[in-house]
Amino acid sequence: MKSNIPHFIPRICYEIFVRSFCDSNGDGIGDLNGITSRLDYLQDLGVEAIWLTPVHPSPTYHKYDVVDFYGIDPEYGTLDDFKNLLSEAHNRGIAVYLDLIVNHTSTLHPWFVEASKGPDNPYREFYWWMTPEKIAEMGIDKRETSADSNEVYPWHDNPGDSEQYYGLFYSGMPDLNYDSDKLRIELSYIIHFWLIDIGVDGFRLDAARHIYPTWVNYNNQHFWWFFDYFVRNIKPEAYTVGEIWATAEEVAPYFKNLNSAFHFDISFAIQRILLSETDENLVQKLLTNYELFARYNPDFIDATMLTNHDQDRIGSVVRNNPDKIKLAASILLTLPGQPYLYYGEELGMLGTKPDTYIREPFLWSSSPDDDSTTTWLQAEFSTKKNVLPLSVQQFDENSIFNHYKTLIKLRKSEPALGQVLHPNIETVDLNDQEILAYLRPHDKRPVLIIHNLCKLSKLIYLPIENHYFGQLLFSSNKANSKTDNGWLLASYSSVILIAD
Numbered sequence: 001m002k003s004n005i006p007h008f009i010p011r012i013c014y015e016i017f018v019r020s021f022c023d024s025n026g027d028g029i030g031d032l033n034g035i036t037s038r039l040d041y042l043q044d045l046g047v048e049a050i051w052l053t054p055v056h057p058s059p060t061y062h063k064y065d066v067v068d069f070y071g072i073d074p075e076y077g078t079l080d081d082f083k084n085l086l087s088e089a090h091n092r093g094i095a096v097y098l099d100l101i102v103n104h105t106s107t108l109h110p111w112f113v114e115a116s117k118g119p120d121n122p123y124r125e126f127y128w129w130m131t132p133e134k135i136a137e138m139g140i141d142k143r144e145t146s147a148d149s150n151e152v153y154p155w156h157d158n159p160g161d162s163e164q165y166y167g168l169f170y171s172g173m174p175d176l177n178y179d180s181d182k183l184r185i186e187l188s189y190i191i192h193f194w195l196i197d198i199g200v201d202g203f204r205l206d207a208a209r210h211i212y213p214t215w216v217n218y219n220n221q222h223f224w225w226f227f228d229y230f231v232r233n234i235k236p237e238a239y240t241v242g243e244i245w246a247t248a249e250e251v252a253p254y255f256k257n258l259n260s261a262f263h264f265d266i267s268f269a270i271q272r273i274l275l276s277e278t279d280e281n282l283v284q285k286l287l288t289n290y291e292l293f294a295r296y297n298p299d300f301i302d303a304t305m306l307t308n309h310d311q312d313r314i315g316s317v318v319r320n321n322p323d324k325i326k327l328a329a330s331i332l333l334t335l336p337g338q339p340y341l342y343y344g345e346e347l348g349m350l351g352t353k354p355d356t357y358i359r360e361p362f363l364w365s366s367s368p369d370d371d372s373t374t375t376w377l378q379a380e381f382s383t384k385k386n387v388l389p390l391s392v393q394q395f396d397e398n399s400i401f402n403h404y405k406t407l408i409k410l411r412k413s414e415p416a417l418g419q420v421l422h423p424n425i426e427t428v429d430l431n432d433q434e435i436l437a438y439l440r441p442h443d444k445r446p447v448l449i450i451h452n453l454c455k456l457s458k459l460i461y462l463p464i465e466n467h468y469f470g471q472l473l474f475s476s477n478k479a480n481s482k483t484d485n486g487w488l489l490a491s492y493s494s495v496i497l498i499a500d
C-alpha cells in the first residue's frame with residue numbers, strides 16, 4: 001500500500017482544450033498566453049487546477065501525437081510562455097497538470113523516423129515491430145475495439161520494410177515499447193524536465209491502460225510502478241491522474257501507482273440518470289467502486305467528470321435543456337471526489353461527435369470586437385445563437401455560469417462537500433427512483449442533498465433519522481420550499497440542506 005499524497009489536492013479541476021480556449025495574438029488559435037490572460041477568470045470561477053491538453057509540437061490540431069516532448073508547439077507559444085503561465089497560475093493558487101502521452105508518439109518524432117529506417121537502427125527497439133507472419137501466428141492481427149479506440153487493424157506498413165509497426169489508435173501514432181531500457185531512460189529525462197526543470201505540478205496520463213499491448217498487458221502495472229517510482233524519487237508531492245477508459249474493476253489496480261484516475265463509470269452513469277430520470281442506485285454504485293479503489297490505495301483520489309474532450313458534451317446529452325444542464329452540475333459538484341470541469345461546461349456549451357465539434361471555441365463575448373474567442377473552427381453547436389457567451393451569463397444571476405460558480409463556492413466553503421480523500425457519502429433512501437438523495441457526513445457540518453430528476457415537481461418527506469435537516473443552504477430553483485412536513489422540489493431541481 002502506498003501513502004504518497006500530493007502536497008496539494010485541488011477541489012475543482014478544469015480541463016482546457018488549448019486550441020479552443022483563448023487566442024492572444026489574433027491568429028484564431030487558442031494559445032498559452034491566451035490561457036494566462038484568463039487565469040483571473042478561472043480563479044474567479046473557483047478553479048484550483050488546470051489540465052492542459054497536449055502542448056508539444058505535433059502535426060495534428062489536437063496534438064496527441066507528439067514530435068518533441070521538450071518543446072511547445074509554435075501555434076501555442078514558446079517555453080517561456082509556458083513558464084510564465086505556470087508562474088502566473090501558481091500566483092493564483094492554481095496547479096498546472098501537463099497532458100503526458102507516454103503510450104505513443106507521432107510518426108514524425110525523430111525516434112520513429114530513425115526506427116523506421118530498418119531493423120538495425122538503434123531506435124528500432126523503441127517501438128513494436130513484427131513480420132506479418134509472426135503477427136498472424138500469434139493471432140494479433142486484429143483487435144477488439146474499445147471505448148477509446150475503433151482501430152481494428154493495429155499493425156501498419158512501413159514502406160520497404162519486412163516488418164510492420166504497432167499503432168493502437170491509428171497509423172500516425174506508433175506505440176512505444178517500454179521493454180527498451182533506453183526508452184525508459186528517455187522517459188525519465190522527460191519527466192524530470194517537466195516536474196523539476198520547468199516545475200509543473202503533475203501529469204494527466206493519456207491512454208494509461210494501453211501502455212503494453214493486449215498480448216503482454218500484464219506488464220502494464222509494472223510500467224506504472226516504474227513511472228511512479230521515478231516520479232516519487234524526484235518530486236514526491238507531484239500529482240498523477242490516469243486515463244483508464246474502462247470499468248471500475250479495471251480502473252482500480254491503477255490506483256496502486258497513480259494518485260488518481262478518471263471515473264468513467266460515474267460519468268456515464270450521471271449521463272444515463274439525466275436521460276432516464278431515475279437514480280440507478282448511484283450512491284450504492286459509488287460506494288462499491290470506492291471499496292474497489294481503496295483495496296489498492298486507501299488514499300485514492302476519485303477524479304469525476306460529466307464529460308471530457310472525447311465525449312459528447314453534457315449540454316447535448318441532455319438536449320440543451322437548461323434545467324438539466326444545471327442538474328448535471330448540481331450532481332457532479334455535490335458528489336465526493338475531485339471534479340474535472342470540461343471547459344465551456346460552465347456556459348452550457350454543446351457538441352456531439354465527430355471530435356472537433358465537442359472541442360469548439362469557448363464563447364467569451366457577444367461583442368463584435370471580441371478577439372479572444374478562437375476562430376480555428378466554425379462552431380456547429382456552440383454558436384452564439386445556441387449558447388449565451390460568458391459576457392452575457394456573468395451578469396445574469398440565473399445563468400448556467402452563475403449556477404456553477406455558486407456551487408463551486410459552496411464546495412470550497414463546506415468541508416462536507418469539498419472532502420476529496422476518503423469520500424464521505426451515505427445513501428438516503430426516499431423510496432422514489434425519480435429522486436436522488438444522499439448525505440455527506442462531516443464532523444463540522446453534515447449536508448443532505450436532494451435532486452429531483454423528473455419533470456414534475458415533487459413533495460419529499462425525509463426519513464425520520466434525517467428530519468433535523470431543516471434548513472436550506474442552497475436551492476437551484478426559487479420555487480423549492482419547505483412545507484409542513486417535507487420539501488417541495490421543482491422539476492429538475494436540487495437542494496442542499498443543513499441542520500436546523
Ligand SMILES: [Ca+2]
Binds near residue numbers: 028
Ligand atoms: Ca493564437
Ligand SMILES: [Ca+2]
Binds near residue numbers: 168175176211212213
Ligand atoms: Ca501501447
